[in-house]
Amino acid sequence: MRRPGAGEVGIDVAYAGLAGWPYRPGLEVAGIVRAVGADVVGLAVGDRVVAVPGGGGLAEVAIARAGLTVPVPAEVSLRTAAAVPMGLATAMLLLTEAGRFAPGDSVLVHCASGGIGRALAQLVPLLGGGRLIGTVACPEQVDAARESGYDVAIARDDFDADTIRAANDGRGLDVILEPLGTGALALDLDLDLNVAAPGARIVLFGDASGGALDPLPPAGRLIGANISVTGFSHRGLVAGAPQRVAAAIRRTLDLLAAGRLDFPVTELASLADVPDAHDPLADGRGAGKYVVLIDE
Template sequence: MRAVTISGDGPTAKLTTSQVEPDEPGEGEILVDVASSGVNRADLLQRAGLYPPPPGAPAWPGLEISGTVARLGAGVSDRRVGDEVVALLDGGGYAEQVVVRASQTLPRPDGVDLVDAAALPEAVCTAWTNLVDTARLQADETLLVLGGSGGVGSMAVQLGHALGARVVATAGGPERAARCRELGADVVVDHRTEDVVDAVRAATDGRGADVVLDVLGGGGLGDNVRALAPGGRLVVIGLQQGRTGELDLARLMAKRALVTGTLLRSRSPQEKAAIVEAVGEHVWPLVAAGRVRPVVHARLPFDEADRALGMLESGEAFGKVLLLP
């Protein structure tokens, strides 16, 4: 089968379409014919050699797909050959076929095209588990989404709005700001021209945000703590501005605030299955009702995988970029 593999090392590494041997589904697994693969920032890191796949995962990138069930492994009873599904993967999604644990799949949600459905699994699972399980976001609280135009950010804006929170999002430029408002953001801060902390305080009568979902990492740590309300929760899910930063502990203590960081890919199969199950129960009805939707910037063929990653790296993409076999 065809897969998009990594050629070279470090900053000069490229993605190349290659022939690889497909896997066979084992106990509790299914084989899926891929309709579409979602592109994520983790794939950029993997291409550069900075984020190796976990043991047992294919060597090529790809953390989410949509497609049709082609074969069942032993013990699988809740999927059938021919079912249209989406899947959260440990890796290997840039391929014509993938093997995945059935517990990490969900039926294609009603009202969403099978190709575009690949934009959902990684973004929805990441946003849901961090907003609900980790941050314990409540209705009527204020959520600050750093990077509201990104793949996870655009989903977090929609979920925060659906959960009844007041959503403040950052975006670069008036056009992207307008699109964030369309997704449910109550306030959008243009990070190119406005001070984010001042804007958050102005939008909350000086109180700050109850939850900050942060993709910046070390470079944004100080400002994000400043933006927190008393009792606030800062959840770091990205490192776009580095992996280290200074933390004013006195400020953190005075606010009785929490700072935590999470990854999805390195979690156990049991944890991932629980997150996928919760998404199916709580988010899939929102998708079917049109209250949450995939946000797709571009759909490109496998041969243009490097261009797809470039759209994320440059900040061009609004929402998700998809690769089609």
């Protein structure tokens, strides 16, 4: 394994988080600093940290930029910390930056049963949100979504614009988080536009469908309804604004350390269990956030 270069940190990985397609395996790790490169300040050998290595984290040793490596408070386990960068921190960025969330806002989350969906269920009420509605891929996921914190959870085959509005007492939603994972963009956005409140923010992220994206709606429809549609890319922030990713990681770690968040994860016992775990992630059946034990 190569030594960390300037501005980099080498980490003995204890746990690594799993993310579904299109992300490269091993984008988040938690463990112990084993070596630091030149020009690294604020981190030392032996520190407990969580990091975004940019891939390759499903290994005994990972290399990450120091700017994307954050100390883990003593009150937070490395097991939980490994789920933060692509889970709680991403959800925080989606809400507060891309979605411009404000206290009292109602929120609609598509694919609510996954890791991001569960993280949002924790954060929306903590940040003072109003009604939280989630859609899930199949009826079997409805109860789990409700148990994770959603006021209303609806299976995809059972909802339309009228159903979603009724779940919010007939009103439109203020923030709509759309991962594009359940159909053509045009169809999903048409539904989202029909359930959006005046001034709503629709956030497109993830591109979980993997297909080519259809054109956005005509500008007149957005202008007339005072609706904004914005994109969000975790990978883009890691590359172009890593300080914002690190700040979100620190903020959520502090909330975990203070006991204000309780983020359950599903632990895989070894790397041998990873391929089977990716199957439900790929087809929308995954429940919550997965981490794999690398080395205790």
